[in-house]
Amino acid sequence: MNYGVTSRKGFYLDLFYVIFFDYLILLIGFYAFTSTVEYFFKELLGVFGITKYILWDMQDVSFLIQFLVVFLLLDLLQFFGHFLFYRIDLLWKFHKIHPAQEELGFAFTRHFHWAEYLTFKPLLYLPFMTLNFSVSEFIAIYLWVGYGFTFFSHCNVRVPWKWMNYLLITPETHYWHHAKNRPEGRRYAVNFASTTTIWDHLFGLFYLPQEDTLSPDLGIDDQKNIPHTFIGQMIHPFKELFDTQKKKHSPQSVKKLKKK
Numbered sequence: 001m002n003y004g005v006t007s008r009k010g011f012y013l014d015l016f017y018v019i020f021f022d023y024l025i026l027l028i029g030f031y032a033f034t035s036t037v038e039y040f041f042k043e044l045l046g047v048f049g050i051t052k053y054i055l056w057d058m059q060d061v062s063f064l065i066q067f068l069v070v071f072l073l074l075d076l077l078q079f080f081g082h083f084l085f086y087r088i089d090l091l092w093k094f095h096k097i098h099p100a101q102e103e104l105g106f107a108f109t110r111h112f113h114w115a116e117y118l119t120f121k122p123l124l125y126l127p128f129m130t131l132n133f134s135v136s137e138f139i140a141i142y143l144w145v146g147y148g149f150t151f152f153s154h155c156n157v158r159v160p161w162k163w164m165n166y167l168l169i170t171p172e173t174h175y176w177h178h179a180k181n182r183p184e185g186r187r188y189a190v191n192f193a194s195t196t197t198i199w200d201h202l203f204g205l206f207y208l209p210q211e212d213t214l215s216p217d218l219g220i221d222d223q224k225n226i227p228h229t230f231i232g233q234m235i236h237p238f239k240e241l242f243d244t245q246k247k248k249h250s251p252q253s254v255k256k257l258k259k260k
């Protein structure tokens, strides 16, 4: 964690990601894609003759209940989605440009592949649709709930209140999420929280060493294969997908199949 805010590796690329995501992807793309998901999902329900899709009209309940339900639901969906990005090979190809970086700072928070924001995130709207929230309300909720915390979790600081690590996402717990060597021989990453750590505790994925150990080395196993430029990182998952398909259909693999 011993590096400056702007002098660390990859700061300017991260800053470009922030501008690219917050203006182009979050403000325009996210809205457009979420509206498209809403349209097609309603059309699909229509095919099956379903016209009533509101299961609980949250516009009629008190603000406190609304806040609690919305906050916990979005937090759970984000946690579960984040977990799937590690477990499903296709999703991992896109997600890994985020954990492939070696030095983190506040600007790193938007260092993602655009496909992640424009495919997975719009789907998160569907449960909110059944609670009678519009696309605009959903995006407002998404930004209000997660915005500050995602920037905070990537900051290069330690929180003075240790108890906070057990309740909310903090740089300390999120740095362990980005650890190159999985702690205590775990096969996959730990600390998948996006806001609260409730789900990590519930599913046994929370990790924070008791003693004040040195911060872990950050990155992933095959990080040397990840390009260092924006365009390179955007193309990389598609290249990997193409290479996998090529290997599957190569004459050698066809021969192997025939032998079986």
Ligand SMILES: [Zn+2]
Binding pocket: 098, 154, 174, 178
């Ligand atoms: Zn992260």
